[in-house]
Amino acid sequence: MFLKSETVKIESEKKYEELLTPEALEFLEKLHHNFDERRKKLLEMRKQIQQKLNDGKPLNFLEETKHVREGNWTIDRIPKDLKDRRVEITGPVDRKMIINALNSGAKTFMADFEDATSPTWENVMDGQLNLQDAIRRKIDFKASNGKKYALKDQTAVLIVRPRGWHLKEKHIQINGKSISASFVDFGLYFYHNAKELIAGGSGPYFYLPKLENHLEARLWNDVFIFSQNELGIPQGTIKATVLIETITAAFEMDEILYELREHSAGLNCGRWDYIFSFIKKFQNDTDVILPDRSKVTMAVPFMSSYSLLAIKTCHKRNAPAIGGMAAQIPVKNDEAANKAAFDKVRADKEREVNNGHDGTWVAHPGMVQIVKDIFDKGMPEPNQISNKREDVEVTAEDLVEVPAGNITEEGLRTNINVGIQYTAAWLSGRGSVPINNLMEDAATAEISRAQIWQWIRHPKGVLSDRRDVTIELVEAIMEEELKKIKTQVGTEFYEEGHYREAATLFEDLIKQDHFTEFLTLPAYGQLIKGGNK
Numbered sequence: 001m002f003l004k005s006e007t008v009k010i011e012s013e014k015k016y017e018e019l020l021t022p023e024a025l026e027f028l029e030k031l032h033h034n035f036d037e038r039r040k041k042l043l044e045m046r047k048q049i050q051q052k053l054n055d056g057k058p059l060n061f062l063e064e065t066k067h068v069r070e071g072n073w074t075i076d077r078i079p080k081d082l083k084d085r086r087v088e089i090t091g092p093v094d095r096k097m098i099i100n101a102l103n104s105g106a107k108t109f110m111a112d113f114e115d116a117t118s119p120t121w122e123n124v125m126d127g128q129l130n131l132q133d134a135i136r137r138k139i140d141f142k143a144s145n146g147k148k149y150a151l152k153d154q155t156a157v158l159i160v161r162p163r164g165w166h167l168k169e170k171h172i173q174i175n176g177k178s179i180s181a182s183f184v185d186f187g188l189y190f191y192h193n194a195k196e197l198i199a200g201g202s203g204p205y206f207y208l209p210k211l212e213n214h215l216e217a218r219l220w221n222d223v224f225i226f227s228q229n230e231l232g233i234p235q236g237t238i239k240a241t242v243l244i245e246t247i248t249a250a251f252e253m254d255e256i257l258y259e260l261r262e263h264s265a266g267l268n269c270g271r272w273d274y275i276f277s278f279i280k281k282f283q284n285d286t287d288v289i290l291p292d293r294s295k296v297t298m299a300v301p302f303m304s305s306y307s308l309l310a311i312k313t314c315h316k317r318n319a320p321a322i323g324g325m326a327a328q329i330p331v332k333n334d335e336a337a338n339k340a341a342f343d344k345v346r347a348d349k350e351r352e353v354n355n356g357h358d359g360t361w362v363a364h365p366g367m368v369q370i371v372k373d374i375f376d377k378g379m380p381e382p383n384q385i386s387n388k389r390e391d392v393e394v395t396a397e398d399l400v401e402v403p404a405g406n407i408t409e410e411g412l413r414t415n416i417n418v419g420i421q422y423t424a425a426w427l428s429g430r431g432s433v434p435i436n437n438l439m440e441d442a443a444t445a446e447i448s449r450a451q452i453w454q455w456i457r458h459p460k461g462v463l464s465d466r467r468d469v470t471i472e473l474v475e476a477i478m479e480e481e482l483k484k485i486k487t488q489v490g491t492e493f494y495e496e497g498h499y500r501e502a503a504t505l506f507e508d509l510i511k512q513d514h515f516t517e518f519l520t521l522p523a524y525g526q527l528i529k530g531g532n533k
């Protein structure tokens with residue numbers, strides 16, 4: 001680590017000097033000085049809200065913001081290149097994948113520093129350089145097999161998802177303290193690219209992850225106002241889509257849109273983190289338990305209610321309501337499994353378009369065309385914001401309705417297996433991976449972890465064959481699954497692939513009575529400690 005200025009220290013290499021210029025670092029420092037105290041207070045507030053929920057206080061729509069929900073306002077005009085978002089592809093900020101995603105035929109590409117990226121210093125910094133090159137159309141790539149990659153003439157509109165408010169970036173320290181990862185990802189991208197994006201007819205567009213309430217949206221909005229002033233860019237140029245992916249945020253959708261109304265590009269149903277949040281927030285509630293992860297689909301009442309409410313709320317405010325991620329990806333060398341995966345995606349996306357979503361997410365380029373066809377058929381206009389869905393009535397009770405369904409040994413086993421495999425990949429620097437023909441990322445892995453934690457402690461944590469889910473049972477299955485994984489991946493890869501560390505971390509998280517807020521918090525410590533820069 002070397003000193004960059006009196007207060008800012010960075011750990012860096014020469015190749016990042018063009019990125020971490022004194023001016024860019026000064027901008028990050030300003031974000032830190034102006035907004036970090038508020039960020040920390042909001043994180044503290046999350047803890048207080050969790051405590052209230054643990055004490056049995058029910059969630060409800062806020063009394064103090066009733067005027068916002070009942071007010072007659074809309075968000076500002078959506079820019080031309082964000083009016084039609086029928087298919088959005090997402091992916092990590094890996095160089096080859098950025099090119100593939102931009103070329104995929106999707107309308108937009110969300111380049112992800114959050115759920116799909118393991119935040120090694122190299123992933124984060126190279127990700128920024130890759131995005132800079134992509135915006136300037138200078139990006140190319142040659143794979144080890146000789147295949148060459150370059151941008152097509154027509155590419156997807158770029159949207160960037162910075163890491164959430166809870167994460168820190170330990171490689172940049174201000175006055176000896178790690179800077180917020182959100183400031184780094186947003187700040188470097190905005191500082192280096194905003195003007196270039198505007199000159200190219202687009203703009204600095206963002207997805208905002210894991211917000212828990214409207215005050216967190218207000219903080220982002222203030223960061224945007226400040227940043228636009230700093231660069232001399234017109235206010236309202238930044239556009240941000242907020243992921244509704246926490247149960248608390250579902251009660252504040254109007255308020256979140258309102259806070260960001262000059263900068264809003266709508267909401268998105270981040271279904272996987274939403275399920276995780278549902279388990280986490282109601283961790284102490286003996287009435288709340290979810291069945292096997294595979295049974296918590298968008299068709300179960302609480303998920304369906306949340307997606308319908310997002311559509312109704314957005315459309316009332318002239319905002320797009322984007323659907324969520326179907327985790328299926330194409331299956332190689334198994335025609336029947338491949339067909340089943342496509343059928344699932346088709347059903348999910350047909351439901352979304354018929355309900356009124358204005359677009360949706362896909363995890364893989366192979367899914368772009370089928371989803372585009374579905375939206376082309378169900379949504380002939382660029383969006384369906386004019387479909388106000390005033391018929392939709394969703395109550396607080398609907399949002400927290402506990403779904404029926406069994407917990408099975410297979411479900412428990414899958415959670416253990418996937419949780420360990422994903423954590424091992426994350427500790428090896430890969431934030432999204434295919435496991436059992438599904439896309440797995442930080443959000444899906446969190447569901448696996450949270451379910452096991454809940455099932456062990458919950459009075460209804462009983463398998464369909466009447467066995468209690470206990471720590472002992474989990475340990476026994478974990479041992480079996482680890483053996484299976486070792487056979488699958490081979491001894492050499494197993495030893496190098498961080499599987500042991502992953503299993504230990506996963507087991508610790510499940511055994512601790514205190515529910516660790518995010519798996520990625522302790523995992524980040526290990527990622528950095530493991531020399532994984």
Ligand SMILES: CC(=O)SCCNC(=O)CCNC(=O)[C@H](O)C(C)(C)COP(=O)(O)OP(=O)(O)OC[C@H]1O[C@@H](n2cnc3c(N)ncnc32)[C@H](O)[C@@H]1OP(=O)(O)O
Pocket residue numbers: 089090091092096097098100101112115116272273325329330362363364365432433434438439440441443444
């Ligand atoms: C809950 C949420 O937050 S969802 C949003 C966050 N999660 C994500 O964004 C996950 C995105 N998806 C992915 O990362 C990938 O699809 C994975 C890791 C699941 C699977 O990737 P792979 O194992 O490479 O799949 P596969 O071998 O079928 O890929 C075929 C090609 O498509 C490319 N590809 C696959 N997914 C993507 C993607 N999302 N973006 C761009 N390219 C992709 C691969 O790089 C590969 O390219 P190549 O043929 O030129 O080498």
Ligand SMILES: O=CC(=O)O
Pocket residue numbers: 115243245269270271272273274324325443
């Ligand atoms: O970020 C998306 C999600 O589903 O989580």
Ligand SMILES: [Mg+2]
Pocket residue numbers: 115209210243245270272273443
């Ligand atoms: Mg998410």
